[in-house]
Amino acid sequence: MLKFVKSHMESIDGIATYPMISLLIFFVFFSLLFWWVFTASKEHIKEVSELPLEETNQKNEQL
Known part of the structure; x- marks a missing residue:
């Protein structure tokens, strides 16, 4: 099975470009x-990190 796959893959022109792409x-x-993590504003990160807590607080207030 592996021999078949290897011979089939070798027959495809330009197959070496796919791993590079x-x-x-x-x-x-x-x-x-990486660039976004270091350039994102601290206020935005704090706001997003508190979203799960806001949902929990809203559910508790409704009860």
Whole structure:
């Protein structure tokens, strides 16, 4: 089975570009995420982190 897959993959022209494209997408995504984490405003992060607590408080107030 593995021999069939290997021979089939080798027959595809340009197959070596797919791992490089995947690595590039991975690197760009995590670079942008890293940049966003360090440039996001502290007020926004605090507001978003308190959202689950606000929902719990609203439910308790309704009871």
